[in-house]
Amino acid sequence: MFLELFPYLSALLIEEVERQPGRVVFRTRVRAATAVCSCGESSARVHGRYIRRLRDVAAGGLGVVIELRVRRFRCENARCPAVTFAEQIAGLTTPHSRYTPLLRGMLTQIELALAGRAGARVAAAVGISVGRDTLLRMVRAVPEPDIGEVEALGVDDFAFRKGRHYGT
Template sequence: MGDGTLFLNLSDNLCIDHISATTSTLIVQVVSMPAVSCCPLCGQASDQVHSRYQRVVTDVPCGNRSVRLHLQVRKFFCRTSTCPRKIFTERLPELVQPSARMTNRLRLALEELGLATGGEGGVRLAPKLGMPVKRSTLLRRVRAVAVPEVSTVRVLGIDDWAFKRGQHYGTIQVDLEQHRVIDLLADRSKELPGSGCNAILKSR
């Protein structure tokens, strides 16, 4: 087992066991190293391993190749007798969220790509960047972005972006002074959004 974590900038808790490659994809076998894990329900640490299984998640690209991480994940017995979670799966919060199929950093990259290019443009560009993604996945990532509450916007930018090119367009609102997204709307209504919106409207 070699220490190749710097290769993919993985945390010290993870170790690369093996790497194989095709012309377009790197497949990386990753092992979790800590001897103990804490129950997500009661917080009790346990070193009693119940079983192991392989979890596959997609990561950010490396060297113009897409990356798939094959994580060897353990299940532990909870040592708290009164805890209803008798068996739990170890968490890797610095890398991936529970049940997610992509790493945290890939999720953030797709959100940035979707917001910067719009739905249809992002779907076309993503494979060229080593991040092939379905239209529905990219739109889901964009919609999941937490939109901060805003009070007064002095300079408001409004543009459209494609859910499906030529058929369904939405509207994106941007605070041009703060360079941040304010809202994503499901249509291209010509009404100025938000009653009492104090803004200098600047539309392309």
């Protein structure tokens, strides 16, 4: 029943569902024991974990937040420039997004039909609070800047490369 409503969460284990004022939070982690680096190498060596939050379309009039305990793996391919990589979930996460593809698609449609403030008002009416600037960025398909609340304990877009460390 649950996965019929949320088929795109099938790769996740939902460990807890918390009802908060105006929204529901799914606390999840990925079922798979391994993840595949962008170089194609599979790894089971977990290097660290952090929390990532994705907003999803509203359900039952409540905003939905998918809280994902993301693992960072060590790539064991000696020729790969990445030392570590964060797992991504096909159909659900992309490296910088804070919205599920479903919510992003819905908000883009709202913004295309009703630009700016009107779009933000309609989104709020269906249980999604989003700023008009964010809506505008979606339509322009510009990557969202990493500003605003700090939601992750680690960062999945750090460029750790062998011999050159940008992060601390």
